[in-house]
Amino acid sequence: MARARRRRRARVGPKRGLSVRRGTARDAAVICELIRGLARYERLERQCVIGPAAVRRHGFGRRPYFETLICRRDGQPIGLALYFFTYSTFLGQPTLYLEDLFVLPEARGAGAGRALLRALARLALRRGCGRMEWAVLDWNTPSIRFYRRLGAGLRKEWILTRLTGAPLRRLARAGS
Numbered sequence: 001m002a003r004a005r006r007r008r009r010a011r012v013g014p015k016r017g018l019s020v021r022r023g024t025a026r027d028a029a030v031i032c033e034l035i036r037g038l039a040r041y042e043r044l045e046r047q048c049v050i051g052p053a054a055v056r057r058h059g060f061g062r063r064p065y066f067e068t069l070i071c072r073r074d075g076q077p078i079g080l081a082l083y084f085f086t087y088s089t090f091l092g093q094p095t096l097y098l099e100d101l102f103v104l105p106e107a108r109g110a111g112a113g114r115a116l117l118r119a120l121a122r123l124a125l126r127r128g129c130g131r132m133e134w135a136v137l138d139w140n141t142p143s144i145r146f147y148r149r150l151g152a153g154l155r156k157e158w159i160l161t162r163l164t165g166a167p168l169r170r171l172a173r174a175g176s
């Protein structure tokens, strides 16, 4: 098992035709497709309404809300990492928050996911981050195993808290 893993790792990199580069506005449709692929995998496709125009506007507009890395194999896009920066007040350092990580099903197990995370780790350190953080669905055991092997810790005591739709509007409207 460990030997097979080492063998797989040894094939990762330029030899396998993998490249990881920042996404540009021209990649908006590709980014959108990969986001949709992740939503499908997470069985949340109905919630995924993003289109290329929103990607262009929010990723590459005047005030970018996110950045992307795209992994290509032999020039073809096969994987995406979409991330942005938050801030850890306790550490007094920025955090690289990974919103989406996805590799096309037919391209998995060839090192693209690891290559994307490695590129993100380098970026995080270059930009002075104290940590990288992301959420994973509790049933996504292959990914959880992968993250644990990288040395990531799972923080089950934190509960994701979300205010959206009508309750969000109601709170915004409420008088003081």
Ligand SMILES: CC(C)(COP(=O)(O)OP(=O)(O)OC[C@H]1O[C@@H](n2cnc3c(N)ncnc32)[C@H](O)[C@@H]1OP(=O)(O)O)[C@@H](O)C(=O)NCCC(=O)NCCS
Binding pocket: 005, 008, 038, 041, 101, 102, 103, 104, 107, 108, 109, 110, 111, 112, 113, 114, 115, 135, 136, 137, 140, 142, 143, 146, 149
């Ligand atoms: C998680 C994911 C991004 C990993 O990408 P990947 O390109 O398959 O990953 P790699 O080839 O770099 O392999 C990473 C590890 O995952 C394991 N792995 C995951 N899926 C695999 C598959 N289908 N086939 C073989 N190995 C797989 C590998 O053994 C490898 O472990 P190792 O590095 O310790 O040997 C990818 O499987 C994916 O897109 N999954 C569906 C979406 C998802 O779960 N996204 C993350 C949400 S939090």
